[in-house]
Amino acid sequence: MKVPYISLGLQHAPIKAEILKRIEKLFDTGQFILGEEVQTFEKRFAKLSQTKYALGVANGTDALFLSMLALGIGKGDEVITAPNSYLASASSIALIGATPVFADIRDDFNLDPAKVEKAITSKTKAIIAVHLTGRPAPMDELLQMAKKYNLHIIEDAAQAVGAEYKNKPVGGFGITGCFSLHPLKNLSAAGDGGMITTNDDKVYQYLVKARNHGLKSRDECELWSYNSRLDNLQAAILNVKLNELDKWTLRRREIASVYQQKLKGLDMVVPLDKSYEKAVYHTFIIQTPYRNELQKFLLENEIETKVHYPIPIYLQEAAKSLGYKKGDFPVTDRQVETILSLPVFAELTNQQANYVCDKIIEFYTSKKSGTKTNLSAAGK
Numbered sequence: 001m002k003v004p005y006i007s008l009g010l011q012h013a014p015i016k017a018e019i020l021k022r023i024e025k026l027f028d029t030g031q032f033i034l035g036e037e038v039q040t041f042e043k044r045f046a047k048l049s050q051t052k053y054a055l056g057v058a059n060g061t062d063a064l065f066l067s068m069l070a071l072g073i074g075k076g077d078e079v080i081t082a083p084n085s086y087l088a089s090a091s092s093i094a095l096i097g098a099t100p101v102f103a104d105i106r107d108d109f110n111l112d113p114a115k116v117e118k119a120i121t122s123k124t125k126a127i128i129a130v131h132l133t134g135r136p137a138p139m140d141e142l143l144q145m146a147k148k149y150n151l152h153i154i155e156d157a158a159q160a161v162g163a164e165y166k167n168k169p170v171g172g173f174g175i176t177g178c179f180s181l182h183p184l185k186n187l188s189a190a191g192d193g194g195m196i197t198t199n200d201d202k203v204y205q206y207l208v209k210a211r212n213h214g215l216k217s218r219d220e221c222e223l224w225s226y227n228s229r230l231d232n233l234q235a236a237i238l239n240v241k242l243n244e245l246d247k248w249t250l251r252r253r254e255i256a257s258v259y260q261q262k263l264k265g266l267d268m269v270v271p272l273d274k275s276y277e278k279a280v281y282h283t284f285i286i287q288t289p290y291r292n293e294l295q296k297f298l299l300e301n302e303i304e305t306k307v308h309y310p311i312p313i314y315l316q317e318a319a320k321s322l323g324y325k326k327g328d329f330p331v332t333d334r335q336v337e338t339i340l341s342l343p344v345f346a347e348l349t350n351q352q353a354n355y356v357c358d359k360i361i362e363f364y365t366s367k368k369s370g371t372k373t374n375l376s377a378a379g380k
């Protein structure tokens with residue numbers, strides 16, 4: 001049985017006709033930039049996020065960058081984020097002119113509030129709280145800390161559309177929520193796209209201009225700014241896909257639950273939901289001491305897996321000038337060696353998910369004479 005890591009073709013098959021019809025209309029009107037489809041999508045996205053506003057931008061990285069621009073963050077400032085995230089959580093900080101500062105994570109791949117507190121200095125202006133893998137970051141602790149030290153929280157919700165923390169959707173906890181609509185994210189355009197959510201009138205008014213050349217009307221420019229708009233064409237596609245999102249999320253969670261039940265008891269850490277979390281499983285990442293061997297075995301059995309991410313941001317060449325060295329973030333370092341992302345997407349069948357588990361169990365059974373590691377204990 002073949003199990004691909006993801007299949008966008010399968011996702012698009014049942015909705016392609018509707019998408020093409022919607023796009024055809026745009027070719028008749030020629031309304032390609034910031035048109036009605038964008039406005040509709042923004043309204044619907046704000047509703048989904050339970051925020052006052054949602055604003056379409058060109059991609060998730062711009063969502064982060066523009067959020068910091070709106071807050072006046074720049075040279076001399078520090079912003080704390082997670083070293084195991086996708087690199088854009090940090091590159092956006094560097095690009096705004098500030099210094100990315102990393103704090104280690106917990107076993108659920110999200111920031112450890114105690115480590116964040118240690119990383120705060122007089123220069124710290126904000127924390128980018130990443131909801132990595134589609135699991136909400138510990139928002140209560142981070143928001144408390146932000147209040148105590150007078151910092152902003154920016155949510156990097158690029159992987160977490162539809163996720164909830166204590167029954168409230170992500171994107172409404174921080175001053176802004178930043179989403180990516182990249183083709184591989186849970187809700188995706190046919191190309192790049194991003195969203196910023198906020199409840200703050202001032203930030204919203206600023207961002208409306210900042211994403212569009214600093215224009216306050218068609219002909220009046222209030223400030224020099226960027227061109228970071230969401231295409232109407234992409235919004236048309238997203239409006240069709242948004243109808244499916246709840247169903248897709250439910251399905252991702254069902255697959256996660258198959259993995260959680262069947263992989264229980266093996267010498268590995270399996271991601272689990274806390275009672276107050278609704279994770280959307282952008283990725284389902286296990287931690288196993290046999291990562292490379294297992295990945296190879298699964299591939300031999302036509303099961304495709306990935307590693308998110310094999311090089312932590314702080315060890316990237318681009319991060320050299322920040323002065324970090326291997327060993328600075330022990331939890332991140334341990335995970336880099338052990339993480340393996342199993343296939344999880346709405347069109348994956350239970351049969352396929354069960355097959356993945358069966359093969360993993362088979363691999364572990366063949367290992368039974370090997371020495372036990374203490375990884376599962378470390379993961380508690």
Ligand SMILES: *Cc1c(COP(=O)(O)O)cnc(C)c1O
Pocket residue numbers: 059060061062085086088089130132156158159179180181182192193194
């Ligand atoms: C994908 C991603 C981004 C960047 O989004 P783009 O749309 O690719 O610019 C930022 N942060 C995280 C955690 C991501 O997964």
